[in-house]
Amino acid sequence: MRLTAIKLAGFKSFVDPTHIPIVGQMVGVVGPNGCGKSNVIDAVRWVLGESQAKQLRGASMADVIFNGSTSRKPVSRASVELTFDNSDGKAPGQWAQYAEISVKRILTRNGESSYYINNMHVRRRDLVDIFLGTGLGTKTSYAIIEQGMISRIIEAKPEELRGFLEEAAGISKYKERRRETETRLNNTRENLIRLEDIRRELGEQIERLRGQAEVAREYQTLQSELKATQQLLWFVKKRDTESSRLRYHGQIQQTQQQLTGQVDALRGIEHELDTSRNAHQQANTALNDAQGAFYAAVAEVSRLEQAVRHLADTRTRLHAQAEQLSGQQDSLMRQHQDMESSLADWLQRVADTELNMEEAALALESATDVLPEIESILQTTQQRVNELQRDLAAAEQARQVNETHLQHAAKTLQQLNIRQTRLQHEQGGLPDEDQTAIESIEQALNDTAALRDELAEQFEVVQHTLATLEGQRQPLRTQLEQHTRSLHQVEGELAGLMKVQQHLTENVSADAWLARHQLNNLPRLWQQIDVANGWETAFEAVLETRIQAIAADTSTLDLSDIPAAGISIYDGAAPHAELDACALPRLLDKVTVKSGGAGALQDWLSHVFVADNAEAAAVAQARLPLGAQLVSTEGHIFTRHSIRYYAKSSGTQGVLARQKEIERLSASVAALHEQKSIASTQLSSIEAEIGSNQQDLATLRSQLQQTQQQFHQRQLESVKLQQAQERTQQRRAQITAELAEIDTLIETEQNAQMDTEEQLQQHREQSAQLRSHLEDARRARQDAENLFNQKREQQRQLERKLQEIRFSAQSAQSKINDLHNALKVNKDQQQRLIEQREEVLGEAMALDESTQSIALQDAVNLRQQAEQNLALMREQLEAAGTQLRQQEEARMALEHSLAPLREQLENLRLKHQEAELLEQQCEEQLQLLHADQTELAQRIAQGAKVTGLNNEINRITVAIDALGAVNLAAMQELEHAVKRETYLQDQVNDLEQAIATLTEVITTIDSETRELLAMTFNTVNQSMSELFTTLFGGGRAELILSGEELLDAGIQVFAQPPGKKNSSIHLLSGGEKALTALSLVFALFKLTPAPFCLLDEVDAPLDDTNTERYARLVKQMSAQVQFLFITHNRITMEAAEQLVGVTMQESGVSRTVSVDLEQATRLAEV
Known part of the structure; x- marks a missing residue:
């Protein structure tokens, strides 16, 4: 792979997006001190997965994000992207198919760090794996040499130097595999220890569950006995209760017949009693009538006597009342005259008020007629203002919308152009489809699947055989354990008894005597x-x-020697x-x-x-x-x-x-020894077969696992390749569709932009015209509003005046009405007084005492007749009451005789009901117990009693209680525990096999690593010696191991420049140390060339002669390795194929510029 570009944004001083193209094999980065050149090195180290802030010259990882300057605010994230040319396909794994690979890392201030490879989100480990073993590792990177690191390399500890050699040898992959294998091995051992602990605890649990299961079985047996006895008890109770119920039923029938006869006799007496009651009632009614007539006659006599006395009193009272009425009539006549005078005054006031009210009404009507016209003008002007405001607001809104649309269209077009460029670039970089690779992987996948199936069949056969043997071994183990436990128990009992017997033969006081006589x-x-x-x-x-x-x-005994x-x-x-x-x-x-x-x-x-x-x-x-x-x-x-x-x-x-027990136990011990020996021999034979099968099973399992891993690996490769090609096809189709869509959107946005600009100009002109019209309308509305308010105030004043006049008129009219009503009431009162006086005088004349005297004499005669009739009725009532009492006494006597029979009948019914309820309860209990009553009738003994069955139930209950707490689930738990024990044993076997396999893998890794490291050491040692001689023009240098074991031994550098016999590397000068370190680094590069090499001012301690040697060596090695170096040295700049300048014109902000050689020279001299 070859580095082609570095992109930075927000990283340290590179706040703006910065693109650094890497064109040649030797690229120099130049610039003044403090301008941010070393930040480029930090960016590369950071994007490759560096997680320690101190390696990036910071206190925390957030320090890599631009923290602001005097003129700029801090940014929220930092991103760095490296672009590699992978046209030679040397990238590892699935990335080899891509012609270009981009590696990107993004960090935000909240601590979220994201890694991307070709814009796909990946883990940090995925990114690190790409550069593992290439000299770009995060811990022992010799391809990135920072400031001061060149001297630290040569003065590093032996263990640290070994890390550089391991990175060059490419065994970091092996170390990672070994670390993962050791981790799995440690986890497996921990799992095995946990399983052993679980097995031990499970064994104790099984022993406990066996005892609990035995108690549970005994409990279930007792429960079955208890249930059977309870069924018999309830059946006997039901049988006895049914017999009692039938007996009570017969007694109820007999008592009911006796009671019926007595009730019939009672009904006859009650009929006669009803007849006597009717006669007594009639006599009582006649007595009441006679008594009422007598009381009426007495009352009439009293009333007439009182009426005669009342006539005299009434005549005197009526004459006095007539005189009083005459005085009241005179008073009312005087009040009438006063009210007529007041009425004339109020009528005059009403006439004056009506005249004033007519004048105020005319003035109000005149003011009211003017208001509608003025209000209509005001409404018209307001409507005009509202219309103009709405039109202006609509025009302004349309103008703002058009301006927003124009801004959005410009932004959208810019984004579409950027997106179009990016998609076209991405479309050109998509790889072509490789069908041959898919077919090759599919063929390898089918071959691996066939081998896996064959191994799986062999594994199942051996596993079945092993399961059979395991099934035979467990009973033998159980039998052997039983014999061993029995033997230990019997031997313990035998030893105890023999010890007791031995104690009987010991007698301290007699032992000396017996010894003297040899007894x-x-x-x-x-x-x-x-x-x-x-x-x-x-x-x-x-x-x-x-x-x-x-x-x-x-x-032979000496009788004189008495013990x-x-x-x-x-x-x-x-x-x-x-x-x-x-x-x-x-x-x-x-x-x-x-x-x-x-x-x-x-x-x-x-x-x-x-x-x-x-x-x-x-x-x-x-x-x-x-x-x-x-x-x-x-x-x-x-x-x-x-x-x-x-x-x-x-x-x-x-x-x-x-002694007898000792002899018996001795015989048992011999028998048990023989049984144990037989069981042990059989178990050893079975276990030998199991061991052989387990070994075969482990071999097959290992082969099957390896084959399965190969199958999964090839399956994963096939899936990854297919997915990669599918993603490429999908992405190509997606890009084509997106580009077509982007063209359409660009054309649409451009047309819409032109239309929007025309509409915006129209809306601006319309808004200006509407503002002018709105000002005129507002002035007209203000004039109309002032005139309307003036007329409205005048109308309100007239309305208040008219209201006051009307209120005065209403008050006067109310007073007049009150006077009219008062005159009418006075006149009516005078008329009533005249009528009352005439009526009183008439009543006084109508009173006559002779009529009342005659009526009084007739009433006295009627009273005497009623008194005689009352005495006769009382005699008849007494005779009827005597007859009624006699019949009532007879009825009471008969009812008293019925009470014992009723009580006896009620008691029998209660007993019968109680027997029915008890019988029903017994039936319910039998149903709850699922009892078969036919079977119970056959099982029950002839003389079975409830007491005996209760005693049996109590005995069983006591036995159940004696068992204490019972774990009813113990049997199921025991079965589950035994199955789990078997399962755990299988797991233990698998873990032990896994430990053996992992240990073997670690041994293999160590062997391969040792061999590779030895070869690397020899090669690097030779290359370093050659490069040292080239750089120094002579002398010698070599690497020396500081231990016997190559995997753990440290590495020391021994160097002697020409003409020096120094015994330690620390005695060399700074420049000599730098050249020695460079010879070591370049020796590592010759063995394992990294994709690129970053050198940060490594030529600083060198003089011009050594710098020229350094530059020539770099140029020579640039044929295989791409170099990116930071320098202030003119000689090094001259050797560069490309120069990248870094400046900081704005304080705290770094930027890159193109630099030619002359400019670089001037910058170096600053």
Whole structure:
């Protein structure tokens, strides 16, 4: 690739868009100090992905954005774009198909950084990958030499120099792959550790779930028993309740019949009682009538007596009232005269007011007639003003719209021309379609797919075989684990019992005596006998401490040497004698002697007999011979006249039973060892087969993964190529359509622009004319408005005056009306007083006392007759009441007899209803329990009782409660956990295989890297030596490794210019260091030429002679590498094929200018 252009905008001092064309192979950038030349180097480094602000001479990344100057404001973003010529197709990956590649980076002040390749948004890593291994890396770039960097290279640490060599060797790609592989390896190991932790926790969970599952199964069994018992309980309750319901129903029928008979008798008595009540009611009604007539007669007599007295009082009152009415009549006549006089005055006032009101009305009418004409003139002038204002506003709006349209059209045409130029340029740079590449990739893709399918079939076969073996291995593992657990458990029990037995043979106080007599290693009695099952306790109770007796020759014992503790010694060689026959079984019959000691046991046990239990011993106690003993299985000892109860307090208690258990456990241990050995052998065989298959599976998996990766890679390449060609075709068609559309839009905009300019001129002339007319109309409207306001004010004054006159007239007329009404009322009052006086006098004359006296005598006679009739009616009512009470008492007695029957019937009905409800409840419970009542009827026992079933339910409930908290999901969780354990084991196997594969990949990468780095080291070392000799005209230089391992070793530079024997590079001068560093950098370039090389004032410390050598070397290497260098040196400028000048005429703003050699010389001399 070759750099063809650099574009900057808003980057540091390059605030304006700046285009720097790169034409030749040697391009020099010149200009005064501080004008921004080094910013070009920073821009290139920044666009290639630099992320450290200090490498760009800034404190933060935002410092690369133009921050303003004395005459300019800060900008919001910075952008840099590099354009490369890729006609030779050396760009890596998919970018090789493009003849031109543009790399662009944009940074905004909010920190958003965007990368683009050929205007496609990409990641930073995608951009960095293009230049990876070309010397343009972001960390160890030897193709971009900034100010002061040339001396830092030669004085760098060995580790830093190794970085430059690695970049030149192109192993940065390998290091990136190795880093990614190590990351995946570390992640895989962490995942494996996590999986192991999960497996361990899962194993503990499985053990816990197994116990919970067992409890859950027991819980479900108890729940089933509880449900069955509850069904039986409810069925029995239903059966008993149904029997009770039928019994209550019969009792209800019988009681109902008795009650019906009693009710019929009550109905007859109630009928007679109704007849008596009617007769009593009629008698009571007659009494009330008679009593009413009597009270009326008494009231009439009283009234007539009072009327006679009232007549005298009324006559006196009427005469006094007539005199009072005469006085009131005289007063009203005087008031009438006064009101007639006042009425005449008010009538005169009304006549004067009407005359004034006519004059004011005429004046108002005259003023009102003038107003409409003046108002019409005002409205006409206002309408004219409004019309002219609307016309003027429309004209102004049209003018503004036209001006806006003209501005928009100009801007649109400018944008269309720019867009047209850009699209034409882009259309010319689109690549042609390459069908051959697509067919080649498709063929490779098909071949890879066929190989992948073949490997997949082999993988499935091996995987199926491995799954079968895994299925066989798990039961064997389980069986082996069970045998191991059982063996450990049995061995633990055996060790515990043997320890207890061993403890019995230890006696500190007797050990010394036994050792002196050489008896300490001899077996004890309990080790030499075999007691029948169940009789161990009886033997221990009889023998007591003699169970620990030691078999020895008693004749050899020194009887003077008495032990400190009790010890029993028996003669193991004593003969066995025949015993007399006896009806009772002997204790000797329950023991078998293994070796020696039968005679001693006869001495001790010949008189001891046995009974199965204490009751049998008590029965046989009386038949015992003198001195004999009878022992039960519990250890109780009976003689003819005594009983000694056995107590478990002796240290030898249980020794025989433990010995038997030890022998049984020893046999179990041997059997378990044999079973474990068989299971282990089978498991080892299966695991060997599994290991072989796993190895085959891993090989196939690796091959399949590699093939799959190749398939995906080729598939991706095919898709990318097809997409690239599709994008190119789509883009070409899109550009063609856009160009045609742009031509149409340009023509349309130009025509519209011409029309708009003509309309704008017309609207401007129209607006000026309308403004003149509007001023005239406004003056006419003001005159009409002043005249109208004057006439309107005059009219309002006349209206107020007329209103006041009318109000006065209305007040006078209201007063007149009030007087007329008052005169009429006075006259009416006088007439009423005359009529009232005449009426009062007439009433007084009409009063007559004789008529009232006759009526009073007749009323007294009627009162006496009514009193006699009332007494007769009272006698009849008393007789009817007596008969009614007798019948009521009979009814009450019969009703009292009905109450017990009704109460009994109600109780029976309640019991019947209760039985029905209970029966219904039982039926509902049976339905809830999904009970089959036919089956329950067959299962139920004849005498089954509710109490017994309740006791059974309580027992089951207690058993369920004893289980405690139950995890009902334990069985499902256990199954899921076991499946998950298997799945995790598969994952562990895959991870272990992945670790092995990744480790092998890292080893391969290290081997390839070591080989490539060694070859690069030798080549660069030789090239550096040659270039050093060229630059210095002699001397020698070489690279020296500072370690044995090439991958980790540092690199040191050893250089001796001609005539010098310096031992260190630090002893060289600045110029010598610069030339030495250049020989190293150019040696790297000869090995791996970068697309371009940027040199920032590297010739500053050189004299003219060395500068000429430097310039010649650069010109010589420019055949393979493109150089862009910043310099102030005239000799270096002369060697350049193209010069780019950078100036800062405006403070803080850099610009580029064309520079010829003479101008560059003058600038250098400044």
